[in-house]
Amino acid sequence: MSGQNTVSKQRTSTRETRYSRFLHPRWWPTWVIVSLMWLMAQLPLRLQWVLGKGIGELAYRLIPRRRHIAEVNIRLCFPEQSPAEQQALVRKTFHSNGIGIMEIGLAWFRNPKAFRAITEVHGLEHIEAAQARGNGILLLGGHYSTLDLGGSLVSLFIEADVMQRDHNNPLMNAIMTRARERRYGVALGSKDLRGLLKRLKQNRTVWYATDQDYGRKGIVFAPFFNVPAGSITATSRITERSGCTVIPFSHFRREGKPGYDIYFHPPLLDYPSGDDLKDATLVNHTIEQEIRRHPDQYLWMHRRFKTRPSPDDPDLYRKQT
Template identity: 75%
Template sequence: MHPRWWSTWSGILAMWCVSRLPIRVQWWLGKVAGLLAYHLARSRRHIAEVNIRLCFPELSAAQQSALVRNAFIANGIGLLELGIAWFRNPAGLTDITRVHGLEHFEKALSEGKGVLLLGGHYSTLDLGGSLVTEFIEADVMQRDHNNPLMNAVMTRARERRYGIVLGARDLRGLFRSLKKNRAVWYATDQDYGRKDIVFAPFFGIPAGTITATSRIAERSGCKVVPFSHFRREDGPGYDIYFHPALEDFPSGNDLQDATLINKTIEREVRRAPDQYLWMHRRFKTRPDPNDPGFYGRR
């Protein structure tokens, strides 16, 4: 209740209020929020512009600009969808949600060694994850929010949807879940620095990619099942995709494994390029520390 948290509480209250609105109204408000961010958050827009220019060189300058704008709109909608994921029961959205390839997940789980759900940072991050738990049981690994109050609200909300919420460094908890033949939501598609990584191509650009996924699969014997979730463009609705478990994984070659992971995520991003988190500096860490960075001042 200290005044230092009043602004955070105001934001949480606003999210709760918006979550009670019809889904079409929320999408419209999210579009407005995304356009405001596009015009005001210049540093984030610059990062998105650099990423899209690197990853989609085949697009014209006008097409790249349109994709940047659409990415801000999609992520603006995703921001408002947090309210649904945190404060409402996503079961109310199952009638407008299509699940594809659930049999791939069930086959992997039948092996009895647990399943690592290889996800990505799509704009439907929280809502998509919540919707997934309406069809399967899963635990989740999360990176804590920098704001302790927001982190507490986020964690409490996820604890209502997932079986167990694991910290990003809680590998013991992760292995316990896999040993119980549970599924764990897991994402690797961000730049975590230079420790324990290899540089594998992502959209043709060498990207620092953690090798922990191979270590986890090797030690636990779990299956790694790629999955994704996107907002449908033809009206309020969502699609969830499960794919066959990665074959010959781990291979014993970290670079080969990381390349396969990045290629898999890239394939999913291409389904709906505007619904990816392009505002993250995915290529911040360069193979040679002396190489000029991509994200210098505009």
Template identity: 70%
Template sequence: MWCVAQLPIRLQWWLGNIVGLLAWKLARSRRHIAEVNIRLCFPELTKAQQHALVRRAFIANGIGLLELGVAWFRDPAKLTGITRVHGLEHLEQALSHGKGVLLLGGHYSTLDLGGSLVTEYIKADVMQRDHNNPLMNAVMTRARERRYGTVLGARDLRGLFRSLKKNHTVWYATDQDYGRKDIVFAPFFGVDAGTITATSRIAERSGCMVVPFSHFRRQGRPGYDIYFHPALENFPGGDDLQDATRINGIIEREIRRAPDQYLWMHRRFKTRPDPEDPGFYDHST
């Protein structure tokens, strides 16, 4: 990954295409998960269009895999010339309240590189879920510690509240299936998805602002776009389901900017409202 990170970006993207296509051909289990997700989330597409979107998603995430090397081993400042930031004033306005900011992100294919690029424009802490592979986790954590102010564990709520109390910006994502604990089932692309309620609890207890943001690889030519949106008003609203529905709707809106650049290989709908319901990802369904 270090070697690939030294290559010109166009060559990295070309190699990422190959990696993505190989994964699309060979990683049958992950392809099945992506196919199910795309079918559920984009029922308006024909089967051929859904098939094409799955293929493009593997390519986008193949490129994203190689971009990890750039995020972990190179200085992202070298990419600021091909990066555009939109709406930074929204984050600055949110910070002016003095209660900290939850930067509401998502698992896009530019996950680590987008996060590294963000730190060229703002100071931020990050919450991370440790990687199962110890070596990958060590490299990832070391790289993030260089880029972010503080790297917090996914369960380190005390650390999170300390950061918010200092009026820090904390990168935070809620768009994965974390099981049945402390969730509500809120629509995500029209499908009930287990969605954690922690975002509402954190905002309620800390008084922080919640600012949605996203980051995407530009189509056609090398470059990246980072989007900050106005802080959520009247959040939390006192109803966990309404709050979760609102958050899922925001993430869905951002995904629709570039549907192929989302991590569709994750079993987002693994947890069903009724435990007796058959799983979406069973090959028999």
């Protein structure tokens, strides 16, 4: 018992990436998980999609809380669909995100060149034009189910940095950070705005996502699929201070045979406008349009509408009794 207490008091920085710091037996269960991820990543892609769909089906059946969140989000965002269509989309969303879990191993442990032949990039000229202008590029991304692999595949075509939310497990975070920095230039912490501005001033391209609920601080309520959603204003401040170009981009898995598409779009115009609500509405609409390409490939299990315009507004995710 005393030995366990000693271990529990050890502090390992979530930014520690030296594997030698994770040799204690307390980390062995994580190493087992990582080893399984590596082994699964060596399987043929088509088989991984089948296994991922199976993982998604299990999650759909066994994790009712996440299923409920997805059901609420899809009911709010696709009111034009019948209840049966909405439920089918919920289930397909779990399948797509299950495949996304399998693709994490591909992103971390496989060379993206292995998938170059089945990856097509669209709109690369927008990146090239923005790089020629200088001042850096803010890649406006979203939380699609291809999040990790899509980012790895992007590295086949451009050099970019990434902002990431550090994993709660320090060893898993070390593996994730090392993997991403093999593909990207630098993996910045999600709150490292100083580092972000520095990279932009060096005319770097930085992947940045704004499409989650980050609480009540520094937000406006802008429509997202016509539902008021807490939307951060930091993107406008970053763009204003750096003079960077904001280019929306997305990445999706093809239907049917294995393959991927990466989309770079024309830069946002009149942005920032000086009106935070107008800016957030433009960003939300831009991401919404990309989600509509493949709505099942979005992270609908996140409580996107958790923060309401008024603290007295009802919780949209509370189950009715």
